[in-house]
Amino acid sequence: MREFIYLSDAKLRQFIPHPRRLRRPGALRLTTPVGGIDLDAPTDDAGSARGRQLDQVVGHLAESARWFGEPDLRPGEWVWFEAPLLYVTLRRANRDLVLFTDPIPGADPQYPSADCRLLMHGSARHLLGMTPVSVEGPALTATDEGSSACTTFVTDAGEVVRTLTGAGHPAPPGARGVRDLLAALDAAQPDIPTAAWTQGYARVTAALPATATAPRCLVASPLTVEYAL
Structure with a gap:
């Protein structure tokens, strides 16, 4: 028997x-x-x-989906993954947004995450009986104290969160905001229970190239997340 953590009916209905x-x-x-x-x-x-x-659908994707760690993925492509994942919500964001992230590189000796990080986003409504951990997350807004009006603006991470919840512009999330979001989730990992090994399929939202200080990062939206056998 298969035990699912997450199943998106919305994505399932896209297959006719x-x-x-x-x-x-x-x-x-x-x-x-x-x-x-x-x-x-x-x-x-x-x-x-x-x-x-x-x-x-899973039979179809098993033949066509690519491994999430491949270097030349594009938005809209389907990938399959097998990784230990933590799943959380952000306290200061839309609580319907659930985020899945892999461990900090080196934290799990059985998981070689140094080449490509995995960050997935979905709706908490599609979780199957699981309650995600609520974490502080990054600052979503900030105040420009240099202006006389002390204008409040949305941070790069805040723009990414708005995009992932469908409230922002229908464009790929910005690389700087994704890195800020991932860094905040990494900082919260000591307070999150041990990641469970999972597998599943997801559609690519964005693929960030490596930088001098960070590995590649794949942002995707899952169809399924289930416990790995």
């Missing part, structure tokens, strides 16, 4: 099977005075149909 030209096995044909009518066999309940669709 090709129309079938032939009758499905088990379909019935009703003969009437004016001709024949094909009737579908009785369907299972919604839960069974959802499970079948998930199996079909």
Whole structure:
């Protein structure tokens, strides 16, 4: 049996099977005075149909998705991952935003995260019975004390959080803001329970190149997060 932590019904609905030209096995044909009518066999309940669709989608992605650590990924591509992940919400942000992050490089000797960090974002509504840890996170706004009006503005990390919740501009999140967000999540990791090994599929939101001080980072939105076997 598979045990899911997160399953996005919204992403699952994006996959529509090709129309079938032939009758499905088990379909019935009703003969009437004016001709024949094909009737579908009785369907299972919604839960069974959802499970079948998930199996079909996962089977499709198993053949087409790329490994999240590959260097030339683009937004919109599907990736698969296997990594220990922590999942949190931010106290000063929309509580519907849930973030998944891998451990600080070197924190888990069994996880070689030095080449590419993984940061995923989704809706807490899609968590399956799990309660994420609430952390302080980065400053989302700041005050320009150099101006006479002490203007408040949204920080780079705040812009990223707005983008990930759908409240900002429909553009890839800024690299500086992503780095600030990831640094704040890393700083909170000592207060978060041990990461669980997980696997799943996600759609790429942004792929940040390495810098002189930080490895590459993949930002993605998951379809599934489940405990790794």
